[in-house]
Amino acid sequence: MTNSHGLLLRLLDGGKLPSLTSLAPLHALLTTSSLIHHPILLGKLLLAACDRSLPYAERLFLSSPRPPDAFMYNTLMRAFSESHSPERSFLYFNHLLRQGPTFPVDSFSLAFAAKAAANLRCLWSGFQVHCQAVTRGLYAHLFVGTTLVSMYGECREVGLAWKVFDEMPIRNAVSWNAIINGCFRCGHIELALGLFRDMPSKDSTSYNVLLAGYMKEGDLEQAKVVFHEMPSKDDVSWSTMITGFTQNGCFGEALGFFRDMLLAGARLTEESLTGILSACADVGNFELGRVLHGLLEKRGLTRITSVNNALLDTYSKCGDMGMAQLVFKRMYEMRNLVSWSTMIAGLSMQGHCEEAIKHFEEMQKSGIYPDGITFISVLYACSHSGFVKDGNRYFSEMMDKHGIEPAIEHYGCMVDLYSRAGELNKAYDFISRMPIPPTSVIWRTLLGACSFHGDVKLAEKVKERLSEIDPENSGDHVLLSNTYAVAEKWKDVAAVRRSMVDQKIKKIPGWSMIEVDKTMYHFVAGENLNEIAEEAYEKLSEITSRLRIEAGYVPEVDKTVLHDIEEEEKEDSVMRHSEKLAVAFGIARLHRGSNVRVVKNLRICRDCHTFMKMVSRVYAMEVVVRDRSRFHTFRQGSCSCRDYW
DNA sequence: GTAGGGTTAG
Incomplete structure (x- = not known):
């Protein structure tokens, strides 16, 4: 080999080429010097290109100055098999097979x-490969x-996995490890454990x-035991x-392990970071999310799509769509289906439904096609902004244009779409015509709407269905009782409450959380007084007086509260709602100019919603409440949900 | 000159 070959090979093998920009001149050099015809140099160039830009690598392959050899086919197939479009591996696998019987299809190609x-989870493609392996010996x-x-x-297909494993001579x-993992994935736990015990050597x-x-x-307990003993x-x-x-x-345990990991000096990987960010998103831990963001910037992990996606989700689930937008903007061509879907979901939950749908259209223009999860967010956006017509259209398009079979969640969105729009009978008909059996969640959605609109007759019918599927659920009893309350049928309210007592069914207590100075404070309505709660109550009463004077606030007595208590007491009960306490505590303790962010386990009530709007105006601050279903961002006296929730 | 198994995001 000549010196120039050696030099170029070292350059290409170094793996230290930072980007495509340094590969292109090399490509040019090889071309002008005709060295591009050298099979090993060309192969190495393709290999280097695969690590940097698959489209570039594919163009190089297709415009190859010499017919691609097996190495080039294999290199491109490997790159595609691990990419976002593994199916393109088969395009080249089929090319390869069509080269004729003398062209080598080797162990690498297979x-x-x-x-x-495997990455496509496509059994039929897997069969083809299996057959080829048999044919080729x-x-x-x-x-x-x-x-x-x-x-x-x-x-x-654990049976087939086992068959192959069983017949392997070596x-x-x-x-x-592969067969044990397969057994676990297919739910054959005992078999997996037995194999683990019996395997000759473990790594x-x-x-x-x-x-x-x-x-x-x-x-989790067994996992911890293994972890400590491995x-x-x-x-x-x-x-x-x-x-x-x-x-x-x-969340707590995840965070504990994350800390231990850093203390143990283990490397911060994209997987661990993605995992812990996702935990922050789940519980709405904004401050930790920001710390992790700083960490990943410092460690140069900003070029990894999964990390960015988890970060997007964290910001969006913590209610900071501004930061989410910023991260999304920076992602440019790294964006994949998950990035777009996360943004669409975030925007929908924030009530920016038109924006969410705009993103959905833009995503498709950029050549990325939606899947079932994307459609959940799109339908959610439609139902939360009252776009019944659009929702219907997207639901049909999902099936007809994209060939996606609706899952129970999609049916749920459609029921929600009709329910929120007040088309309760349409919702009921829709459920009756569903090709899969409706779950309790589906019926509960409709029951919620019945309660909101005070449709007693339908509520009773729906509650009957629910009692068949999920008789223990306290929320359903509450919803039925609320329906009676809205229709002012007090005797029925009392009857439901009595039957709940008789059946020992308890209401789920509402709680709200707020973070102040890196500590999470937890408030539960009507819980025993402690110092923190006292401080919150004190501030709350001060805020309420100010709102009464400056905004004309009158507590809207919750119709869901038992009718036989005095008006004043009813007011009192509304004034104890946990989200009000959390917000009051936030105003008392947070620095001026910071926003109040609260996470609540149930849906926000109408009075609290009005209260928050007034607070945002009178105190000139942003209040963000993440409730069970969505975000409410209160700013200058109005809410991002536009009172439609 | 290329490999196989384990962890990651909506």
């Missing part, structure tokens, strides 16, 4: 094609076999597979724990 099928190849086991596991720890991945298996099962922990062990706790809704 492994990459199997990997693409590479069925017994260790790497091909292992990838096939893993592919069948991903496709939830196995190693990697193949054992750290084996333990990580076990950790993830326990986490998926929700067996011989050595790596980055994946830590991120498995963090995301495991997050996915099981245990």
Whole structure:
């Protein structure tokens, strides 16, 4: 090999080329010097291009100065199998097969094609690869076999995974890990545990597979035991724990493990960061989210799509759409379907429904097609802004244009769409015609609307359905009782309350949370007094007086409160709502100029909504309340939901 | 000159 070859190979092999900008001159140099015809240099150039820009790599492949060899096919297939469009691997796999029987289809091609099928979760493509492996006599190849086991596991075909594994003449720890993981994914826990016990040699991945298996099962205790007892922990062990706790809704434990990870000197990876950010999004922990944002900027993790997406979601679930927009803007061409869907969901929850739909249209123009999850947000946007016609159109388009089978959540959105618009009978008909059995959530949505509109007759009918499916749910009794209250049928209200007492069904207590100086304060209506609650009550009464004078505030007596107590007491009951206490506490303790952010477990009530609007005007501050269903941003006397919620 | 298994976002 000549000197210039050696130099160029070293350049290409270095892997230190920071970007495409330094690859293009190299490409130009190879072309002008005709060295581009050298198969190894060309192959290396393609490999380097795959790591930087897949479109560039694909153009290079298609305009290749010499017919692509097996190496080039394999390189491109590998890159696509791990990309956002693994199906393109098959485009080139099929090219490869059409080259004729003498053209080499080797173990690499088969492994990459199997990997693409695994990532697509496409069993039929997987079968094709499996057949090719048999035809080409590479069925017994260790790497091909292992990838096939893993592919069948991903496709939830544990029987086939086992068949391949069982017939492998040689196995190693990697193949054992693949079959154990497949068993866990398919819910064969005992089998997985037995295999783990019996496997001849375990490496750290084996333990990580076990950790993830326990986490998926929700067996957090066993996961912790394994974690503490495993011989050595790596980055994946830590991120498995963090995301495991997050996915099981245990924010505190996730945060604890995240801290321990940093203290133990383990590397901060995109996976652990994504996991902990997602935990912040779940609980609405804005301050920690901001700290993590700072951390990821400092560590240069801003170029990773999943991290940015988790950050987007954190800002949007903490009510800071401004920051979410900023992050989204910076993402440019990194944006994928999840980024767009997160923005659409965030905007919908904030009540910026037109904006959400604009994003939806823009996403499609940029060549990204929606999936079922995107449509949940789009339908949500329509229902929360009263766009019944648009909602109907998108629902049809989802099925006809995009071929997406509606899931229960989509039916839920449609019921919500009709219900909010007051078309209760339409909603009932829609439920009756659903091709899948309606769940309690579906009926509850309609019952909520009945209560809002005081439709007693329909409410009784719906409650009957609910009693069949989910008789213990306290919320349903409350909703029925509220319906009677709105219709002023006090005897029926009392009867429902009595039956709740008889059946020992308790109301879910409402709570609200607010963060002040890095501490989360928790308020529950009517809970025993402590110092914090006293401080909140004191401030609340001061705020209420000011609102009465400056804004003409009169507590709107909640019709849902029992009718037989005195008017004054009813007022008192409304004045104890946890979100008011949290906001009052925030005003008392937060620095001037900061906004108040509250997270509540139930839906905000009408009186609290009016109260917050007035606070935002009289105190000239922004108040953000994230309730069970959406965000309310109160600014200068009005709310982002435009009173439609 | 390329590989296989484990953790990540809506």
